[in-house]
Amino acid sequence: MNTLLQISGLKKQFGGVIATDDVNLEVTKGELHAIIGPNGAGKTTLISQLSGAVRPDSGTITFKGSNITNRPAHARAQLGITRSFQITSLIMSMSVLDNVALAVQAHDGHSFKLFKPARKITHLRKNALQFLQQVGLENRADDPASALSHGEHRQLELAVALASSAEMMMLDEPMAGLGPEESATMINFLKTLKGQKTILLIEHDMDAVFALADRISVLVYGKIIATGKPDEIRFNDDVRHAYLGEE
């Protein structure tokens, strides 16, 4: 077993609300690890602490053996950990291809070039287009991101995450708001990524989670109450009581 990400004793409090309560979690290299839990369980806050947008009150986050707890977000991204956003956060004024090209450019190392037109750097454009093809958006490449439908935005979010060529991707509800057909496409696509990328998946769609996950952790009121293989979680009494029972 090869641990990629290790979280120990992570705590975060907003005013009187405990969003993350002593979370311990290990993500193994290459696995698809899902985190489920009722609304307000602190799933997004957890991801935000891992990506560096929110500072934890205490606890440590270790990625590839180095302590990243106090590193800023951009430094974590450079180490190879990226996230997608639940509320689509693309750069709407830019074209679809530009959005992906920005992600490619981030690890290309020439972002302080001031005069050469960015859209004429062929290897950036080609790479970006490949990621668009992967998610099936290549024919929308030149449209402004604002012109895409909600489902397409989710696809583009994924393309951007892929293009950052991070070793580990944290996906915050990639299926949110998708219709049944779009969801099925997304599930199939995530299946093709399994094994290539380490994925931490937050998702409400239980069918998707049980179809995709290697392991599942259940987060309730900021605490992880169980971690295990899908079948272990499905038949865990605590989980059924605390979470699945509500559905």
Place this chain on the structure above:
Amino acid sequence: MNTIGKITIAGMLILAIVPPVLLLSGQAFYMDLATRLVILGIGAVSLNLILGFGGMVSFGHAAFIGLGAYAVGIPAYHATYGEFEMVASYNGLLHIALAVGFSALFALITGAISLRTKGVYFIMITMAFGQMAYYFFLSLDIYGGDDGLTIDVRSELPLINLDSPMQLYGLSYVSLAVAMYLVHRMVNSRFGMVLQGTKGNVERMATLGYNTYYYQLLAYVISGAMCGYAGFLLGNFTTFISPDMMHWTRSGELMFMVILGGASTALGPILGSSLFILLEEILSSFTIYWHLPFGLLLILVVLFIRGGIMGLFKNMGGSSK
């Protein structure tokens, strides 16, 4: 070429031809107006780089114009009246170097602090730093303080005689064209892509691995330096400089020019500065209370005209949805 491109070329052609023709036909007044418009246009273009493309709402840009103007006035003052032999000079190239250098330095220091803040803090802190520069020059009695400083001798440049209105206009016009070209190249470069990305979504850019702070700071310094150069021209044009050039209301006017014309477009700032100066001229010839209709117009523009004049053109041209 698209509609916007054609309008940009047409606008620049008008500025190249009309003012010189008017001057040659004896209408020196219009030449004065055009020179002021073009110089402030450079200031607006440089502000547009960070405000329009970078999403940084700087409310202290007039300070850079003032710094640039004092970079002409102070050396010229000492060249005429003695003291501080080190800086005393009429050499225009030295003045440009001082104007650009000090503006860039001021931008670097104030930007490094301001860019640690976000949103409304950034607006207010840039405004406060601008006022700091204003009060600094206001309290410098040696250079006239409140009363300002008259420039007795204009900057001496090789080949160009700034005492000639035509040549001063020519230099200002070419400078404007160069500034527009530079900004155009920069916003479309890889650096510009990152800059525009930070305007769209800073958190997203950080998640991709960009340390957005340094990109914003570089843009801020470039913008400040360009504005300082505009100040060099303005000092030579008015031959009188005072702290009033740096007052926060001047910064507000510069912002209004950018928004009125259309932020994040190439020609927008020029259209804005043109309309601004023409309106100022026309309204103030009718009444001393011209600020009243001017203020009302500003409120109406903010409430009803999205994207400024260039936005209106875009809608007419139907080039985008």
Place this chain on the structure above:
Amino acid sequence: MDYTLLFVQVINGVQLGLLLFLVASGLTLVFGILDFVNLAHGSIYMIGAFICASLTFYLGNFLLALLVALPLTGLVGYAIERFVARKLYEKDHLDHVLGTFGLILVLDTSAHLIWGPEGISVPLPLWLDGQVEIFEGAVIPTFRLLIIATGLGVAAGLVWLVNYTRLGMLIRAGASNRTMVSALGIDIKTLFALVFALGSMMAGLAGMLISPITEASIGMGGEIIITAFVVIIVGGIGSMKGAFIAAIIIGLIDTLGRAFLDSLFELVMSENAAETAAPAVSAMMIYILMAIILALRPQGLFPPKVR
């Protein structure tokens, strides 16, 4: 060191600080609750001063004029909210800044139209126009003591209003969660208009109190607004406690800097150089303070809680 002079200057600094607090508290209240940047706040300060000045001549008594002018300034604030500010709330901060910049032009020119280009000096009643000797040599104008008392009174009143009244509860709730307040069945529009009018009255009060010392004049708003911005940046935008502490600090630094910096500089440089440098440095001191505090704490001394 001349301790008597120091004492007098400290009193002056506190008085300036309390005036700044009156202006800044309205600004920070409106920003904290309405998320609205109001550059025209300084113009309301000016309008308050002019209304009070006119009424002083009409009614023949400054204090009476002040009491009548207060609700009138509140009305002006209400009208501004109703016809301009309200339409700007949903837009971004850049639009707030430009829209209220336009408002400044309108208000200042209107004042010019109504009251003319000259400033109006405001006479005080005899019993306020005198001086009080606190201890030997330390003579303070009675009116300055009144300003200090009023400033402290308003500060205490604000603490009471925000912490112990139903309106205060709504204000605190509205700042953190607008939907919740709406859900409680409160008319959020009326609440916002009330807050805006209250902020305007405080700015107006500051203008009225300063006018007997300086006079009511057109440019007075543009000067104070920037300092008020510095106060709320240093204090933490939206924080009333921060505004109070920052206002007192800035009032003291500004006053003491202007009074003593040249003697301080003379310790390390020639008299001549000190005389040149001291005014320039003292003019910049509050901005340098702001820069230092923001470099250490980008959200000010008392950052508001995350929404």
